[in-house]
Amino acid sequence: MSQSTTAPAPPTISAEGLLLRPLTEADEPAVAEALRxxxxLRWAVGRAVTGAAPGERARAWLAPRLACRDSGTAAFAIADPDRDTLLGSLSVREINRLPDQAVVTYWVTPAARGRGLAAGALDAAARWAFAPAADGGLGLHRVTLDHAxxxxxxxxxxxxxxxxxxxxxxxxxxxxEGIRHDSHLHARLASDGPYPRG
Known part of the structure; x- marks a missing residue:
């Protein structure tokens, strides 16, 4: 039995001190600033973006994320809940490529670092991914991520x-720069239960 790889439209998710919302074309200037x-650039965007001319990088990064649902990805902006300014990005991708699993990627802007926003956004996205479809979630069991x-x-x-x-x-x-690095593999399971952030 094959699993659907089409992602649902990303919802807007409120969490402590942040908002996860769908990316929009209006985010391009903030993405361009982040990609400086x-x-x-080194850890989070890939060769298609870093190989583009600096003035084209934001469009090269944003365009596939605005049209990514058919590839099984839900792409979010991590935003300030009061001003709705983009502070980072989080994608839940490869949804159900392996049954009941997905992979998450994320980054936050330099100005947003050190405030717990990335961990908060990651926790909020995991909770959404694990929530039953009847409650607006993805009904997944396992979410992974890796980093250099x-x-x-x-x-x-x-x-x-x-x-x-x-x-x-x-x-x-x-x-x-073409340098290979070992990567850590991390995972969270629905059966791990709610994770108290600390």
Whole structure:
């Protein structure tokens, strides 16, 4: 029996100090600003974006995320709940490529770092992913993420959001300079229960 890989329209999710909402074309200037950050370029966007001319990177990053539902991805902006300004991005992708599973990716802007927003957004997205479809969720059992081993900030975010370290994938990630890095694999299960952020 094959699983559907079409993602539902991303909902708007309120969490403590942040808002997860669908990305829009109006986010392009904020994405362009974020993509000036060396860490986001190195760890979070991939070669299609880093290979584009600097003035085209935001469009190269945003366009596939605005049209990604058919590929099994729900793409969110991490936004300020009062001003609705973009502070980062989170995608739940490969939904049901493996039954009842998905993969999550995320980044936050330099100005938003150190405030717990990435962990809060990751926790909120996991709760949505695990919620039954009848309650507006995806009804998944397992959500994974990976990060290059030198990206220790991402490791802290994953752990704070209840994603347990499961192992190391050797030479898994290739950075913008073509250097291979081992990557940590983290996962959170629906059966892990609600994770108290701390």
């Amino acid at each position: 950050d060396a860490d986001i 081993e030198p990206n220790i900030g991402s490791c802290r975010v994953a752990t704070r959001a209840g994603f347990r370290l499961e192992g190391t994938m050797r030479d898994f990630y290739v950075d913008t």
